[in-house]
Amino acid sequence: MADKCHLCLLGLIILSSLLTGTSGVDDAHVFISSGENVRLPCNNDLPDCTSTTWIYNRFSHSAPVELIGLGIENKDIESHDRLSLGSDCSLNIKNITKDDSGLYICQQYMNGQQQQTNDYFYLHVLHVSSSSSQTEISAGSSVTLYCQLYSYTGDSCDDWIPSEGIELFWVNQAGVKLTISDSRYQISAPGHCIITLTTTLLNEDDNREWRCEVTHRNQVKTSVTYTVKSSGEKMNEFHELL
Structure with a gap:
């Protein structure tokens, strides 16, 4: 015992040292x-x-x-x-x-x-999910992608992530960062641990990729790519790829 x-x-001592910014962490x-x-x-x-x-x-x-x-x-x-x-x-x-x-x-x-x-x-752990539960999404439908970083701090990650230089971004298949100025997309960051991308799917979005990246002090650490497959007027939600 x-x-x-x-x-x-x-465990509590080590966790406390991280939250207070101990060097070497x-x-x-x-x-x-x-x-x-x-x-x-x-x-x-x-x-x-x-x-x-x-x-x-x-x-x-x-x-x-x-x-x-x-x-x-x-x-x-x-x-x-x-x-x-x-x-x-x-x-x-x-x-x-x-x-x-x-x-x-x-x-x-x-x-x-x-x-x-x-x-x-x-x-x-970086995880991407979709607002649609359907396996097929029609062109013209709006879809929201949720990219979230899961950490040991749980709901309090907003108090810790900024000080560590950790950021989440959506980028297109050319690797260009998507911003709120892009007319096709609505980018929202309701917290430091989550970033969403909302767009209306087009027929030409067949095989188009949107990638969520996490950076730590300006270095990309990992990413998750969301790819759309279309069949005629229908859009199929493809499995998350790396």
């Missing part, structure tokens, strides 16, 4: 698009992973969950079939979803004592 309480306290940011796979490394100098524990926090206000305990996977969590421990003690997550965003901590134990070094990562 004491060990579990220590893990809870450690930037390297711990990992940006990925939903549907991708990710590998989170762990600094382990021992010959096996029986000393390795991975802890996860979904939100800043949620309790930490043990994903891997001393090299053993936790089978009681919903995502366990998408998790695996690498031979180097890294945490591998397949088919990332928006619910995988959060804080990940790798800890090492020797003789029951936690070591001082911890590896921690803040996983941010």
Whole structure:
């Protein structure tokens, strides 16, 4: 019980340090698009992973969950079939979803004592969705695309993202940033963590792409592309691509 309480306290201390702007945290940011796979490394100098524990926090206000305990996977969590421990003690997550965003901590134990070094990562997941639930959308119909960055801070991300230099953009298939001055599109950012694109679909929009990008200090970290397929007068919503 004491060990579990220590893990809870450690997670809260690390999360608090990020929110207060502790230096060196930037390297711990990992940006990925939903549907991708990710590998989170762990600094382990021992010959096996029986000393390795991975802890996860979904939100800043949620309790930490043990994903891997001393090299053993936790089978009681919903995502366990998408998790695996690498031979180097890294945490591998397949088919990332928006619910995988959060804080990940790798800890090492020797003789029951936690070591001082911890590896921690803040996983941010970029996800795009559409206002239409139809598989076919007629030309002339209006559609809104929602691009959202999911983070461990949850609803409070607006208080944190600006200070970290994180921005969301919509760009066209030529890579040109779309702005509110573009007559075809209505770009709206109701918060720092979400940006929407609304447009009326045209027949010539067949195979047209709109891409949402996330940048961290002016460097593109990941993106999600939305492609429209048309068949005559109908528009088919295609699967999100990277």
